[in-house]
C-alpha cells in the first residue's frame with residue numbers, strides 16, 4: 001500500500017514535541033507490513049539545512065499568491081516530499097511560533113496550503129506516484145480531507161486523521177475561507193463552522209474517512225464533556241470512524257544499549273552501569289552528588305502537562321533527600337516558579353529552560369524517576385522512554401498514561417507486572433503522595449530493581465501499533481479489505 005503522510009513536523013528534521021517522534025518513526029515500522037510511506041512536510045529553513053540533493057517534482061507558478069515547488073528527497077530511512085514555499089516557510093522562528101514566541105500571523109494560510117498540496121497529490125499531481133491512503137496529523141494538516149472532498153479531480157482516496165492532541169484545533173475567523181480556495185459552504189455545522197469561527201481540526205473530523213487518537217483510552221475520553229474540548233459532539237457523531245491506536249517508540253533512537261548521548265550504555269542485565277549516567281546528570285545540573293533518588297521531568301511546561309505541580313512538589317523532594325531535575329519550556333509563570341525553587345535549593349533542584357534532545361536522553365538514562373503529572377495526555381512518550389531506560393515513571397492516570405504504566409500496588413508487585421506509580425485525579429497533593437510512594441520503594445532495593453526490570457522488559461516498540469494502522473488502511477481500501485495483514489520480510 002502507498003501511504004501519503006502529511007505533517008507539520010518530523011523527527012529528526014524538525015521537532016517541537018511527540019508528533020514529530022510519531023511521524024518520524026511510524027513509516028519505518030509500517031514497511032514491515034507492506035506499507036510504503038511518503039511524508040509531505042513544509043520546507044522550513046532548518047529542514048533544508050539538514051537535507052542535501054532534493055529534486056523538484058512539481059512547480060507551482062502561483063500557489064495562493066506566490067511561487068512554490070514540490071521537492072522529493074530521502075533522509076535516512078524517510079522518503080520525503082517537501083513543500084518549498086518560501087513566502088510561507090522561509091522565515092525565522094519555529095514551525096508555529098515566530099522569534100518572539102507568538103503564532104505566525106498567517107498560520108491559517110501556511111497549513112491550509114500544505115493541506116491543499118496534499119489533496120492535490122492524492123488527486124494525482126505527481127504522475128509517477130499516487131497514494132492509496134492519505135494519513136493526516138492534527139489540525140495543521142486536517143484540512144486535507146476537506147480539500148479532497150471539494151476537489152474536482154478527487155480519486156476517492158480514503159483518509160485517516162490522527163488526533164495527537166485535541167487541545168490544538170486550528171481556530172480562525174470565517175473570513176479566511178475565501179482566501180484558501182474552499183467554497184463558502186464549508187462554513188457550516190457539518191464541516192468547518194465552530195462557535196462562530198472555523199476550526200481546521202473540526203473539518204478533518206467531519207470529512208476524514210477514519211479518525212484515530214493515539215491511545216484507546218483517549219479515544220473514549222475525547223467524546224466526554226470533560227476532555228472533549230468542544231469537539232465531543234463532532235467526534236461522538238462518528239463513533240464507527242473513531243478508534244484509538246497506542247503510540248510506539250523508535251527503539252533504535254531510544255535504546256539505552258546503544259545511545260550515544262549516554263556516558264555508559266546498558267541493558268537490563270547491566271543496569272548497575274546507570275550510576276555513571278547518574279553522576280554525569282548530577283554534574284550537568286551542578287547538583288550535590290550524595291545518595292537519594294533523582295526525580296526528573298522532560299516536558300512542555302504547560303497546564304496540560306502539570307508543569308505547575310512540579311514546582312509545588314520541588315521543595316518537598318529536596319527536603320526528603322531527593323533531587324529534582326526539570327528540562328522544559330513553556331508558560332512563563334511555571335518557568336519562574338521552577339527557577340525560583342532551584343534558586344532556593346541550588347544543590348538539590350536543577351532547572352533548564354529550553355529544548356535539548358541530548359540532555360533529554362541523559363535524563364532518561366540517569367534519573368531514577370520520571371514524573372508526568374498531566375491533566376490530560378493523549379498518549380505520552382516520555383513515560384515509554386523512561387520505562388525502556390530503567391527510570392520508574394510517576395504518572396497521572398489519564399489517557400495513554402493509564403494504559404501504558406501499571407501501578408505498583410501490592411498485588412501488581414507480587415504478580416511482577418508493576419512498572420510505575422499512578423495517581424488520580426491530577427492534583428499536586430496526589431502527586432506528592434505518589435512521590436512518597438516512590439521514595440519508599442526506592443529505599444527497598446529489591447522492590448526497586450523489580451520495578452526497573454519490569455519496565456525495561458515492557459515492549460512498546462511500534463510493531464503491534466503499526467500492524468493496527470496497516471489493518472485500518474487496508475480496511476479503507478475496498479479491494480484490500482479481505483486481504484490479511486502479514487508482516488513482510490523486513491519486519492522479521
Ligand SMILES: Nc1ncnc2c1ncn2[C@@H]1O[C@H](COP(=O)(O)OP(=O)(O)O[C@H]2O[C@H](CO)[C@@H](O)[C@H](O)[C@H]2O)[C@@H](O)[C@H]1O
Nearest residue numbers: 017018019164299327328354355356360378379380381382
Ligand atoms: N525541553 C525538552 N527538551 C527535549 N525534548 C523534549 C523537551 N520537551 C519535550 N521533549 C520531547 O518531546 C516529546 C514529547 O512527547 P509527548 O508525547 O510526551 O508530548 P506532546 O504533548 O509533545 O505530544 C502530543 O503528541 C504525542 C504523539 O502522539 C502524544 O504522545 C502526546 O500525548 C500528545 O500530547 C518527547 O520526545 C520528549 O522527550
